[in-house]
Amino acid sequence: MAAGVAAGVLVGSGVWGASAIADADRTAPTRYWSAADEHPAQPEKPAAVPLNDLSAKLLPLPGTFSLGPDLADDGNNFFVSGESAVQGFKEGRKGLSSTERKQRDEALAELKLKGLAGRSYTKGGGQMVVEVRIMQADPQALGKFSEVGKKLLGLIGEGRDAPKIDGYPDAKCSLLAIGEKEEEKIDSLDCVAVQGDVLVNFRAYGPKPFSSSDAAAFFKNQLSHLKSPGESA
Numbered sequence: 222m223a224a225g226v227a228a229g230v231l232v233g234s235g236v237w238g239a240s241a242i243a244d245a246d247r248t249a250p251t252r253y254w255s256a257a258d259e260h261p262a263q264p265e266k267p268a269a270v271p272l273n274d275l276s277a278k279l280l281p282l283p284g285t286f287s288l289g290p291d292l293a294d295d296g297n298n299f300f301v302s303g304e305s306a307v308q309g310f311k312e313g314r315k316g317l318s319s320t321e322r323k324q325r326d327e328a329l330a331e332l333k334l335k336g337l338a339g340r341s342y343t344k345g346g347g348q349m350v351v352e353v354r355i356m357q358a359d360p361q362a363l364g365k366f367s368e369v370g371k372k373l374l375g376l377i378g379e380g381r382d383a384p385k386i387d388g389y390p391d392a393k394c395s396l397l398a399i400g401e402k403e404e405e406k407i408d409s410l411d412c413v414a415v416q417g418d419v420l421v422n423f424r425a426y427g428p429k430p431f432s433s434s435d436a437a438a439f440f441k442n443q444l445s446h447l448k449s450p451g452e453s454a
Contacts, residue, residue, distance in 0.1 A: 275338045275357050276300045277450070278419060280443040282342060289341030289350050297341040303334040303357075332366075333359040335418075342439075349427040351439055356420040363420045367393075370413040370422065377411075384437035389414055389444050396433055399426065410436040416447040 276298075282288065288297045295301075301309070307329050317325065339354040356363070371393040386392040392414035399407040408431035412423040421443060425436035 273300050273302075273336070273338075275336045275355065276340075278355060278357075278447055279338055279340045279353060280342075280439075280446045283439075283442075286342040286344045286351075289343035289352070292339050292341055292352055292354065295339060299337075299339050301337040303336045306337050307334055331359070332362045347427070349425060349432070349435065351436070352424040353443055354422045356422075357418055358420070360415070360418045363415050363418065367413050367415045367420055370420075374411055374413060383410065384433050386412070386414070386437060386441050386444065389416075389441065391415070392440070392444065394423075394437065394440070407431070408433070410440075412437075412440050414440075414444055416444050419447055421447070 291297050292299065310329065311322075311326070335357040337354070337356050339352070341353075342351040343349065356366075358366075374393055374395040377395065377397065381396045383394040383396040386394065392412055394410055394412035397409045397411065399409055406428055407426055408429055409424060409426040410431075410433050412421075414421050414423075421440075423440045423443065425439060
């Protein structure tokens with residue numbers, strides 16, 4: 222199966238990553254923390270994540286940040302092995318035909334998934350929340366997968382000038398307002414990039430006025446941490 226076709230099959234089958242961008246509800250600000258309304262409850266202390274090489278690729282908590290809200294059902298600091306992730310993808314998507322299941326399974330095999338990890342960060346009582354999810358897999362397959370994500374970002378973007386990520390020309394970002402048009406209180410910066418054998422899905426959001434440059438700097442630090450651990454600003 223060609224890599225581009227495989228990427229499309231995985232997104233269509235609900236595999237984590239680019240599909241999360243497509244599924245984002247841009248008219249429902251209640252799924253985002255908003256310090257303009259009220260301070261969110263502090264998240265419960267997460268269960269300890271077993272030591273693993275992939276979580277070490279996530280940017281460590283900067284001094285001014287703390288762990289943020291849960292990333293769906295995964296918690297605010299998680300790791301899933303490649304084997305467990307593949308099994309979860311196969312069990313989690315119902316209603317596929319036998320042909321679709323076969324295509325999905327072939328695409329997963331080509332992806333050579335090694336694992337998933339994610340972490341959320343917050344500062345200022347929710348003035349900025351950052352979500353980082355990473356996938357480690359075959360670099361060639363990830364390249365095609367990221368292209369799908371970039372196209373989705375282009376489709377959901379509003380034509381606003383999103384910041385470029387200095388030193389990472391292949392990174393793609395879109396700047397979006399969240400909520401109904403007359404009640405757009407939250408801005409969001411969504412980005413995707415591949416660094417080596419790791420795909421990074423990034424989202425930062427907060428109440429207006431939102432510093433997209435600060436969000437872009439955080440994303441750059443994450444990419445720099447992947448490229449040269451310990452050298453991020």
